[in-house]
Amino acid sequence: MLSSQQKQLLNNKLQTLLENSEEITAALVTTVDGHLCAMHQRKDYPLDRLATMGSSLMSLGDTITAELKMGSCRNIISENESGIVTFMHINNSLVLITITLQKNALGLLLAHSRKAAEEMAKSL
Numbered sequence: 001m002l003s004s005q006q007k008q009l010l011n012n013k014l015q016t017l018l019e020n021s022e023e024i025t026a027a028l029v030t031t032v033d034g035h036l037c038a039m040h041q042r043k044d045y046p047l048d049r050l051a052t053m054g055s056s057l058m059s060l061g062d063t064i065t066a067e068l069k070m071g072s073c074r075n076i077i078s079e080n081e082s083g084i085v086t087f088m089h090i091n092n093s094l095v096l097i098t099i100t101l102q103k104n105a106l107g108l109l110l111a112h113s114r115k116a117a118e119e120m121a122k123s124l
Helices: 004-020 047-067 106-123
Strands: 024-031 036-041 075-080 083-089 094-100
Touching: 004 024, 004 036, 004 106, 024 047, 024 106, 036 047, 047 075, 047 083, 047 094, 075 106, 083 106, 094 106
Parallel strands: none
Antiparallel strands: 024 036, 024 094, 075 083, 083 094
């Protein structure tokens, strides 16, 4: 379980992520078992439910890549009619989920999200 200081650190990192990335409309950190730890958003999303689904999706990605002997799952991308959602590991116990409504922003979304995940991992 994360301490309140660690959760505040994650919230601050998410706020900075959104401040530095206009294309990201929401970002959250969840545990691998689906508990929402931190979030920051520009638009109202049901992030509690997304936290649960995101952790399940990352678990499925980990299982698929292990079954195929392709190493660890770096991220999962959901490209949709109205935007993109990415899911990536911060460490063995946390997942970063980011959302954009810009359909052409996959590269930026991945670049900003990976950088944020790496910074979070180093800070924890």
